[in-house]
Amino acid sequence: xxxxxxxxxxxxxxxxxxxxxxxxxxxxxxxxxxxxxxxxxxxxxxxxxxxxxxxxxxxxxxxxxxxxxxxxxxxxxxxxxxxxxxxxxxxxxxxxxxxxxxxxxxxxxxxxxxxxxxxxxxxxxxxxxxxxxxxxxxxxxxxxxxxxxxxxxxxxxxxxxxxxxxxxxxxxxxxxxxxxxxxxxxx
Amino acid sequence: xxxxxxxxxxxxxxxxxxxxxxxxxxxxxxxxxxxxxxxxxxxxxxxxxxxxxxxxxxxxxxxxxxxxxxxxxxxxxxxxxxxxxxxxxxxxxxxxxxxxxxxxxxxxxxxxxxxxxxxxxxxxxxxxxxxxxxxxxxxxxxxxxxxxxxxxxxxxxxxxxxxxxxxxxxxxxxxxxxxxxxxxxxxxxxxxxxxxxxxxxxxxxxxxxxxxxxxxxxxxxxxxxxxxxxxxxxxxxxxxxxxxxxxxxxxxxxxxxxxxxxxxxxxxxxxxxxxxxxxxxxxxxxxxxxxxxxxxxxxxxxxxxxxxxxxxxxxxxxxxxxxxxxxxxxxxxxxxxxxxxxxxxxxxxxxxxxxxxxxxxxxxxxxxxxxxxxxxxxxxxxxxxxxxxxxxxxxxxxxxxxxxxxxxxxxxxxxxxxxxxxxxxxxxxxxxxxxxxxxxxxxxxxxxxxxxxxxxxxxxxxxxxxxxxxxxxxxxxxxxxxxxxxxxxxxxxxxxxxxxxxxxxxxxxxxxxxxxxxxxxxxxxxxxxxxxxxxxxxxxxxxxxxxxxxxxxxxxxxxxxxxxxxxxxxxxxxxxxxxxxxxxxxxxxxxxxxxxxxxxxxxxxxxxxxxxxxxxxxxxxxxxxxxxxxxxxxxxxxxxxxxxxxxxx
Numbered sequence: 001x002x003x004x005x006x007x008x009x010x011x012x013x014x015x016x017x018x019x020x021x022x023x024x025x026x027x028x029x030x031x032x033x034x035x036x037x038x039x040x041x042x043x044x045x046x047x048x049x050x051x052x053x054x055x056x057x058x059x060x061x062x063x064x065x066x067x068x069x070x071x072x073x074x075x076x077x078x079x080x081x082x083x084x085x086x087x088x089x090x091x092x093x094x095x096x097x098x099x100x101x102x103x104x105x106x107x108x109x110x111x112x113x114x115x116x117x118x119x120x121x122x123x124x125x126x127x128x129x130x131x132x133x134x135x136x137x138x139x140x141x142x143x144x145x146x147x148x149x150x151x152x153x154x155x156x157x158x159x160x161x162x163x164x165x166x167x168x169x170x171x172x173x174x175x176x177x178x179x180x181x182x183x184x185x186x187x
Numbered sequence: 188x189x190x191x192x193x194x195x196x197x198x199x200x201x202x203x204x205x206x207x208x209x210x211x212x213x214x215x216x217x218x219x220x221x222x223x224x225x226x227x228x229x230x231x232x233x234x235x236x237x238x239x240x241x242x243x244x245x246x247x248x249x250x251x252x253x254x255x256x257x258x259x260x261x262x263x264x265x266x267x268x269x270x271x272x273x274x275x276x277x278x279x280x281x282x283x284x285x286x287x288x289x290x291x292x293x294x295x296x297x298x299x300x301x302x303x304x305x306x307x308x309x310x311x312x313x314x315x316x317x318x319x320x321x322x323x324x325x326x327x328x329x330x331x332x333x334x335x336x337x338x339x340x341x342x343x344x345x346x347x348x349x350x351x352x353x354x355x356x357x358x359x360x361x362x363x364x365x366x367x368x369x370x371x372x373x374x375x376x377x378x379x380x381x382x383x384x385x386x387x388x389x390x391x392x393x394x395x396x397x398x399x400x401x402x403x404x405x406x407x408x409x410x411x412x413x414x415x416x417x418x419x420x421x422x423x424x425x426x427x428x429x430x431x432x433x434x435x436x437x438x439x440x441x442x443x444x445x446x447x448x449x450x451x452x453x454x455x456x457x458x459x460x461x462x463x464x465x466x467x468x469x470x471x472x473x474x475x476x477x478x479x480x481x482x483x484x485x486x487x488x489x490x491x492x493x494x495x496x497x498x499x500x501x502x503x504x505x506x507x508x509x510x511x512x513x514x515x516x517x518x519x520x521x522x523x524x525x526x527x528x529x530x531x532x533x534x535x536x537x538x539x540x541x542x543x544x545x546x547x548x549x550x551x552x553x554x555x556x557x558x559x560x561x562x563x564x565x566x567x568x569x570x571x572x573x574x575x576x577x578x579x580x581x582x583x584x585x586x587x588x589x590x591x592x593x594x595x596x597x598x599x600x601x602x603x604x605x606x607x608x609x610x611x612x613x614x615x616x617x618x619x620x621x622x623x624x625x626x627x628x629x630x631x632x633x634x635x636x637x638x639x640x641x642x643x644x645x646x647x648x649x650x651x652x653x654x655x656x657x658x659x660x661x662x663x664x665x666x667x668x669x670x671x672x673x674x675x676x677x678x679x680x681x682x683x684x685x686x687x688x689x690x691x692x693x694x695x696x697x698x699x700x701x702x703x704x705x706x707x708x709x710x711x712x713x714x715x716x717x718x719x720x721x722x723x724x725x726x727x728x729x730x731x732x733x734x735x736x737x738x739x740x741x742x743x744x745x746x747x748x749x750x751x752x753x754x755x756x757x758x759x760x761x762x763x764x765x766x767x768x769x770x771x772x773x774x775x776x777x778x779x780x781x782x783x784x785x786x787x788x789x790x791x792x793x794x795x796x797x798x799x800x801x802x803x804x805x806x807x808x809x810x811x812x813x814x815x816x817x818x819x820x821x822x823x824x825x826x827x828x829x830x831x832x833x834x835x836x
Contacts, residue, residue, distance in 0.1 A: 111400075112455060113435065113451050114398050114399065114400040114401055114419055114421075114433075114435045115398060115399055115400070116399050116400065117375065117399045117400055121399065150451070150453055151450050151451050151452070151453050151488075152450070153451065154396075154449065154451075155396075155397065161378065161397045162397070163395060
C-alpha cells in the first residue's frame with residue numbers, strides 16, 4: 001500500500017538574513033523545538049490558510065462557495081483554539097501569526113497546565129509516553145490540541161506518575177534492596 | 188426563631204457590640220481588646236487583651252472564661268463545638284529561652300493548657316485541625332500527620348501517616364467519612380503529589396495526582412464536600428510573564444466509585460479570585476487583565492453565565508446563595524456591583540472607593556464595607572448598606588482594627604424571600620442611573636471646552652498637541668483678522684447706505700454688482716442702494732462711522748479679554764457670554780459658514796471651478812470631433828508617422 005505524500009515545509013528564499021535567523025532562533029527557544037524545519041512547517045500551513053482566505057475574500061458576499069468554504073475554515077480554526085470565538089470573520093484570519101499556532105501544540109499545553117517543569121521537560125515526558133489526552137496515549141509533541149480536549153490532558157494511567165507500576169530502574173533497585181535485606185536477615 | 192444580628196468593631200482599646208437594624212451600641216458589652224476572633228457557630232468570641240484571652244458569650248454578652256497567655260498569638264481558632272481553642276504564636280527568642288512551644292491547645296471552660304508543641308513555620312497553616320465530633324485531633328509534623336484521641340492525649344498518636352515534605356493538609360468530614368488531604372513537595376525530577384485518603388485506610392489513596400510545576404497547593408471544598416477546587420501556585424514563572432509566579436485551577440468531583448475525577452478548569456490568565464456558592468455546587472471565577480472576566484461554572488465545570496460590568500477584584504457570596512457582590516478595591520478604582528442570583532440581574536452599583544474588608548450579614552439583609560488600620564492608615568471606618576443600596580450606618584475612627592458581622596450556622600435565619608418584581612424594578616432603576624451618568628459625562632466635557640476664534644474649525648484634540656506653539660492673537664499677521672464681528676447675527680434691513688449683504692434678485696437696473704438703484708431685492712454685493720431686505724448682515728439704521736467705532740471697541744475688548752485669559756481652556760465669563768452658550772458642534776458650523784463667505788476663499792474656489800470647466804470643455808470638444816469623424820465615414824488614407832508632423836504644422 002503506497003501512501004500519498006506531500007511536502008509540508010518550504011525553505012526560505014534567502015539563506016543568510018540576520019533578522020530572520022534571530023527571529024527563528026527565538027521561536028525555537030520559546031517553544032522548545034528541535035529543528036528549524038518545525039518553524040518552516042508552521043509558516044507553510046499559515047501561508048496556505050492565508051491564501052485560501054484571500055481568494056475567498058475576492059468573491060462576492062453572496063457567493064455560495066465563499067459562504068460554505070469560509071464557514072468551514074472558521075470552524076476549523078476555532079475548534080483548534082487558534083481563532084477567538086468573537087472574531088468569526090475572514091478578515092481576522094488574515095491577522096493570524098505563527099505564535100497562535102505554536103501555542104496549541106501538546107508540548108506547550110503540557111507545560112502550561114503544570115504537568116512539566118519546563119518546555120524541554122514537557123517534550124521529554126511526551127516522548128517517553130507519560131501523557132495521554134483523555135484515554136488516548138499521545139507520543140507526538142506537535143499534536144494540535146483542540147479546545148474540547150484541553151481539559152483532559154494528564155498523566156496516563158500506566159505511567160508511574162499516573163498510578164501505574166514504577167519504571168524499570170526503580171524495580172531493579174527495589175529488587176536489589178530486597179536481596180540485601182534478605183541477606184542481612186539470614187545472617 | 189429570630190435571633191438578633193450582631194455587628195462588632197474593635198479599635199486599639201475597645202471592643203463593642205452593635206445590634207441590628209438600628210446598629211446602636213449595647214452598653215453592657217464593652218471590653219478592652221486589640222484583636223478578636225469568632226467561633227464558627229457564632230456563639231463565642233475570643234478577645235485578646237495583652238496577656239489575657241477573654242472568651243465572651245455573644246448571646247448574653249457576658250464573660251465565659253479567661254485564659255492566661257505568655258505571648259501574643261498570631262492565629263486564634265475555635266473547635267467546631269467550642270470546647271477547645273488553638274493558638275499559634277510566632278517563634279521567637281523568648282520561646283527558645285523558656286524552651287516552650289509555639290502551638291498551644293486550651294480547654295475553654297477551665298482555662299487550662301493541654302498541649303504545647305514546637306513548630307517553626309508560619310507560612311504553613313493549618314497545622315492542627317479538629318474533627319467535627321471533637322474526638323480526633325490531627326497535628327502536622329515535618330514528615331507526618333499524627334492523629335490523637337482528645338480524651339487521652341498523653342498516650343500519644345493513635346495513627347500516623349508518613350510522607351516527606353508535607354506542605355498543606357486538610358481534614359474534613361464528608362457525609363459519613365473522614366477525608367484527609369495531603370500535599371507534599373518532592374524534588375525536581377519526582378514532582379509534587381496531592382492525595383486524598385479516607386481516614387483509617389492510608390494505603391490506598393482515593394485520589395492522587397503528580398504535578399511538576401507547583402510549590403503550594405491548597406484545597407477548597409464545596410458545601411457538600413463532594414466537589415473541590417485545587418489551586419496550585421508556583422513561586423517562579425519560567426516564561427517571565429508574571430513576577431509573582433503562575434497559578435492553575437483544577438476541579439475535583441467525587442463519583443459513585445468513591446474516587447475523585449480530576450479536570451483542569453482551563454484558565455491560562457491570572458486568576459484574581461474564585462469562590463464556591465455556599466448552597467450549590469457551582470463556583471465563580473474572576474480572571475484576566477482588567478476589566479476582568481467573571482464567569483460562573485456549572486456542576487460539571489462548564490461555564491454557563493458571564494457577568495458584565497467594570498473591573499473588579501474580588502467577590503463575596505451571601506450565605507443564602509442568593510446575592511453576589513463584586514468588589515474592586517485594592518489597586519483598583521473601587522465600586523461594588525450587587526447581583527441577585529435567582530434572576531441573574533444586577534440590582535445596584537455602589538460608588539465606594541476605599542475598602543479592605545467587606546461581607547454580608549448572615550441574614551443576607553446587610554452588606555458592610557470597612558477600612559482597616561492594617562491596610563490603610565487613613566480614613567478608617569465602616570459603612571453598612573442594605574441589599575438595595577441604602578446607607579444605614581456610617582462611622583469613622585482614628586484607628587479601626589477589625590469590623591465584621593457575627594457568623595452563624597446555616598438554618599438559624601429564615602431565608603429572605605424577595606419578589607421578582609422588586610428585583611426587576613431595581614434593575615430598571617440601575618440602568619436608568621447608568622444612562623444618566625453617561626449623559627452627564629458628555630455634557631460636562633462640552634461645557635468646559637471653548638474654542639477661541641483664531642482656531643478655526645479645529646477640534647481641541649488637534650489644537651492642543653504638545654510641541655505646537657500656540658500664538659497669541661496679537662502676534663498673528665494682520666490678514667487674519669479676528670472674526671468676532673461676523674458671528675454676530677443680526678437681521679438687518681439694509682436701508683440707505685447700510686452695508687447689507689442682501690440676497691435675492693434685483694429688479695431694477697442694477698442687477699447686483701455695481702450700484703444698482705433698483706428697487707426690490709438687490710443681489711447682494713456692492714452697495715445696493717435700493718431698499719431691500721437683505722438677509723443679511725446689515726447693520727440697520729446706522730452710519731458707517733458708527734459701525735466702525737463699535738467694531739473697534741469690540742475688538743479692543745476681546746483682545747483685552749484674551750490677554751487676561753490663560754490658554755489652558757478655562758474661559759472668561761465675558762467671553763463666554765459673548766459667544767453665548769454655544770456648543771462645540773455649533774461653533775464649528777458657524778466657522779465653516781464664515782469660511783464660505785470669506786472673499787479670498789471664494790475667489791480661490793471660483794478659480795478652481797473655472798479650471799475644471801475648461802478641462803471639461805476640452806474633453807467634450809475631443810469627443811465631438813471623434814463622433815463627427817465617425818459619422819462621415821471617410822476612409823482616411825493611411826497616415827505614416829513622418830507625415831503626421833507635416834499635418835500638424
